[in-house]
Amino acid sequence: MILLLTLAAVAAPAPAKPVTPSEIVAKAPAAEWETVRPEDLLVIDYDGGGRTIIELAPAFAPVHVANIRALANGGYWTGSSVYRVQDNYVAQWGVNEGGPAVPASVVKRPPAEYSRSVKGLAIRPLGFSDPYAARVGHALGWPVAWNPKTGQANLTHCYGMVGVGRDMAPDTGMGGELYAVIGHAPRHLDRNIALVGRVVEGIENLSALPRGTEALGFYKTGTVARLIRTVRLASAMPATERPSFQVMKTGSASFGAYVRARANRQDQFFNVPAGGVDLCNAPVPVRRTPAPSSSR
Amino acid sequence: MILLLTLAAVAAPAPAKPVTPSEIVAKAPAAEWETVRPEDLLVIDYDGGGRTIIELAPAFAPVHVANIRALANGGYWTGSSVYRVQDNYVAQWGVNEGGPAVPASVVKRPPAEYSRSVKGLAIRPLGFSDPYAARVGHALGWPVAWNPKTGQANLTHCYGMVGVGRDMAPDTGMGGELYAVIGHAPRHLDRNIALVGRVVEGIENLSALPRGTEALGFYKTGTVARLIRTVRLASAMPATERPSFQVMKTGSASFGAYVRARANRQDQFFNVPAGGVDLCNAPVPVRRTPAPSSSR
Known part of the structure; x- marks a missing residue:
């Protein structure tokens, strides 16, 4: 200097x-x-204060994102919780078992939106090698990997990225359970799960939670780290209250x-x-x- | 399956x-x-319970590790604290300012133990590319990067690795302030800081702490996340209490x-x-x- x-x-x-x-x-x-468009901002408010804001990625997982918007607008997550926090991996929230009625517009079995065509992405190559993918870079404001042979690109599991919890394939998850990466990038999940966005503010309300004591970081039944009061799209909030x-x-x-x-x-x-x-x-x-x- | x-x-x-x-x-x-040899296990006990155990890496940073052993044996860290927790980066603890007398055997200005010769390491190559180093793999139980041209190898900043806080170069840090990686690997720090070990148990006592609200994740003066009661080598503990x-x-x-x-x-x-x-x-x-x- x-x-x-x-x-x-x-x-x-x-x-x-x-x-x-x-x-x-x-x-x-x-x-x-x-x-960011207000319909692409998902605002999670917790009981007792605290907020996490997520930017959605409709260019990569349009059906899953439409589901998430419908679930937010239907008040689906009100009263749900963060029920899994696994150190160096993910924090997961939403409706794990049972739960309220799913809004009619929600696609119960979305397609596997794990990758998309590179067309229209105008990817900027990172310029450095990657152990997981033939090529990596950025497109539309997102980290992506792609394969020139297949012409397919996918979002990557970097810190703060948000994905849709699912059971065994071919289930892709409806969108009612979401997780955020809170550790070293678990890139082996790329192309195996629908990534739908990233945390843009308030990740510490997930990453600093006590780790779950059960297998895979699930909380013991009856233990609650954080209850969710509301999940809203910024577009559904009064203009004066909208974060931008x-x-x-x-x-x-x-x-x-x-x-x-x-x-x-x-x-x-x-x-x-x-x-x-x-x-x-x-x-x-x-x-x-x-x-x-x-x-x- | x-x-x-x-x-x-x-x-x-x-x-x-x-x-x-x-x-x-x-x-x-x-x-x-x-x-792991008992003299290579550093046991941190916190006020109010909780423990973090670190394995030291004398094969890579012998002078810094000798300092850390002397500081532990001298009770240097008793009453110190975790004073910095930066999301997706590091948790840092020890004696930030002032502090007790430093034991006589401590080397105040250790050499820059940021890399060492590959000789004797018998590195197993990972077999996949790395954006930071010519070669990466494992040696003596540790993640390493190396350069065949220079014959130098270094420990890498993976999740849970422990390094020595320092000020501006050529200072390398005496060992009284340590940090653990609690986010995506900040590999740009490789070869710029002395890595001295890794957390083998109890990282959640650092990674799940509230994030500091000041610049770089420092806690506001007067705010304490976790006070340190004792830091001991396992070799200094009664045999029946030693973790292994x-x-x-x-x-x-x-x-x-x-x-x-x-x-x-x-x-x-x-x-x-x-x-x-x-x-x-x-x-x-x-x-x-x-x-x-x-x-x-």
Whole structure:
């Protein structure tokens, strides 16, 4: 850092280039951010306070996402709970057994939306190898893997990604039970489960919960970590109460610079830049939508 | 699964081969496990109950590990705390500012034990690519990366690994502040920090703590998540109270089978095996040492 400052002083007037990933994110212009549609934001409010907000991914799992929207609008999850927290793996919530009536529009046996065509995705390759997939990168603001031979792409199980719990195949899960990744990316689940979104705020309300003591991190019967008061789409909330988020456009110049900076850390702390980064260690920047006066 | 059983029935008497990673671990013979030496187990007991046990890695960071042993034996950490918990990153504990006298044998400025020679490591290559390093695999029961050109190997920042907090380089940290990885592997820290071990039990006493609300996950001054009552080496505990652990030998046949099973899941749940696995998603199996009567 001292060296960089000295060089800048010699070369004179050019403003210091942002060097850390967070500096690059902070300086990205407004045009490089995409505002999440309110119908793609799922807002979970817990009994006793606390909120988790999820961005849905209809471009990857349209039937499952439509189910989740219908379940939210039907009040399906009211009074349900987080019933499984397995360390270094997942936190899972929803209606595990029994439960209220399922809204009529819900598709009970959705198709296996584990991958989709690469067409229209305009994927930006990460540029580094991946032990799980032929290719990895980002598309539409999401981490993806794809296979040039099959032309199929899939969302990947990175930290904070949300998937649909299911029983044994060919069941794909209706959407009434959801989980979030709270540990090292369990990428072996890719293409085996429908991923439907990611947590954009409040993951600590899941990741910091006590771990379940039973097999697979399930809570002992009668033990409740967190009761769910309501699950609503932001689009169903009064406009003044709606949260709003922006995701960095993964095709933007700033995102490219961000990935390069994650792969080659120049922060003062680092002695040796890695020279590479794995897909799940380059999370797509997400922020609260700035107030109009403060937007650039 | 049904298909596999049918084939076995046709081929007749051979006993069913273990197919899942956990089945392979359960059936590994006693000779494929290495018992951790008591001087390599660090036992942290918290005020109000709870324990975290760490296996030290003297083969990779001998000076830092010697410091940690001396600090434990000197009661250095008694009354210290977990003062930083950053979601998807690290939980950090020890003496952040000030603190008691440092035992005389502690090396105040240890060398940068960020990597070591590959000589004597007998590394088993993982067999899959890695975005951070030329080669990755396992050695002496640990996950490692190495570079054939330089002949240097390093421990890697996988979930549960323990490192030494430091300030800016060339400081390497004395060992009085330690952290454990509680999120997706921050592999960009490899070769930039001294890794000294891994949590073998009780990581939930760190990973499930409330996240710190200040920058970098530090707790607000005056807020304490967990106070540390004692930190002892197992070798300093009465023999009857000593915990004992075994690590699967990473050169063993069972470990090889385990890695292959992690890379190609045949469990009934899976539709599509990944065909690969990343270093940090193949954690080395660790278990409590079985009682003599039950050991195989």
